[in-house]
Amino acid sequence: MARIVIPSLTPHYVSSTPRSISISWPFDKSGHCVSSLLSAVKYHLHTAVLFTWTDYKTIFLPITAFACATGPVHSISNLVQCWIWMWLHLLLCNVSNQARSREEDAVNRPWRPLPAGRITESQAVGLRWAIVALCICWSLLYDQDLVLTTLGLVATTFLYDELGVASHIVGKNFCNIGGYTSFEVGATRVISATPSMDFVSITAVILSGLLIFTTIQAQDFPDVDGDKALGRMTFPIYAPEFSRTFTLLATVAWSIFLSWYWAIGPITTAFFVGLGTYVGSRYYLLRTLDVDKRSYLIFNIWLMLAHILPLHARTSLLAL
Template sequence: MARIVISSLNPHNINNSSWSVSVHLTFNRVEDFLLKSFSTAKYHLHTAILFTWTDYKTIFLPITAFACATAPVQSFSSLLQSWVWIWFHLLLCNVSNQARSCEEDKLNRPWRPLPSGRITESQAVALRWAIVALCLFWSSTYNPELVLVTIGLVVTTFIYDELGAASHIVGKNFCNIGGYVSFEVGATTIIGADHAMDFVSVTAVIISGILIFTTIQAQDFPDVEGDKALGRVTFPIYAPEFSRAFTLFATVAWSFFLSWFWGVGPVSAAFLVTFGTYVGIRYYHWRTLEADKNSYLIFNIWLMAAHVLPLHARTSVLAF
């Protein structure tokens, strides 16, 4: 019988065939594409994190503490959803703000995306409006009321950045109230059992808004030089001495009032009053740039402590 040899099945011939070379090149191209895509995604994620980096301690964590205590938190799933909502809305505000404050950031925070050259101003503006659309869609998956919260935050941000409220003492404070309240309502709504606000939640948000209005100057002390460069008139610039004395009074007074209003126990009240007094004294006595940065960090810890007090109205957990 004649022996038939099919050369195309010879492994040596397969490895050296044009088909094998073509497959090898295709795999290389796919690998290069995936590596470049991963590198690009990593770059843009890093840029997004840099946009929000300074506000994890000032907004993300205090708002989370407030929502978890006020709603209160129902599950890890609801907490995770709230985190996502907060972060994207925080990105919305920060991209808008930083697209208009590059000169200030060159002095105070040169590592941010715009002054460091990671993104251009026109790209930041386009990104801002893309995030607005994303946030509106995200809120619409819950209820129409949450869409209104997002719209309120967008309007507040527009007034703050585009209409110049950031350069006005009272206008800046009112916009800060609008921002904080929007975050608090949104986060509390998502974390709550029925995605709705009850009497305790509404009361807590109103009190928090007034608290922010009277203490928001705490964030302006470390930024005095940058604000001066942009021609802004903040409370610490307008009244350097009185603003520090008022901050001392406000943190102490609020500590007493909140302890009384939410009816916490003597040990909890003593802790908050002592903490608030320490924060106020720091602002009044230690006035270097580094001291003001540290004071603002400690202020936000005090703010988180103040924001968890509504939990006592539901659980009496702070009765001691």
């Protein structure tokens, strides 16, 4: 499998609020065209970051943890290549999703590129298909199987955004499974020494898909107002009380099952089960918008830890 050697790392944003990117560009005073070009690059780079901003904690970091644990990570170069592959595909998904959800974002996230007026809907649709072509070509640098992973993600986003599957509770969850597992398979293949996936990797992807299917409603609680404005029927809207009870039961049950399945140590088990119980209890007991946003952040910490557990099958590092 071909590899691209990348000698340096790119810094990532870690705060929860998007900020403008400040970059100093050296150029000749007479180079007005150069200045305009670099200003345009800066503007569009900032727009791209805004498209992907909310999913660094929900997809980028958990999938990185998953790939490092199940791959496992082969080298710094492979890790950087994994980040580039994930970010391009994350941009693909977010541009596709946000191109049709200006009304929802105007309520929940008015700083996103469309409601903020940084890009028009027609431009976003055109950009979406350009990124599809870019992602296919990028995956082709590795092998044809990785291209199939990209195409699977494209099909999932098309079902989700263009065919309205996102408006149905079960259909939305199935699309979330397709999206997460596509990211997991692609990231694991890029980050590891070989393109093939062994029993541990395949099992981890299957369990992750089931985990996402039963807990992904955690992301919908803070977005109820926006989803209602867009006419979406999410689990928290359809069953406000039962969805919170189910989330509590699911996070506790998954914490216990995953600790048992990956045979982690008693101290690690106690911590992981305790965190899962805390997350589920927050969703059940604390129900304001601001608290739901905080609960979702803690949920993603729990999800990232769940994605790290397969590392124990390879290294026994979680035997405590």
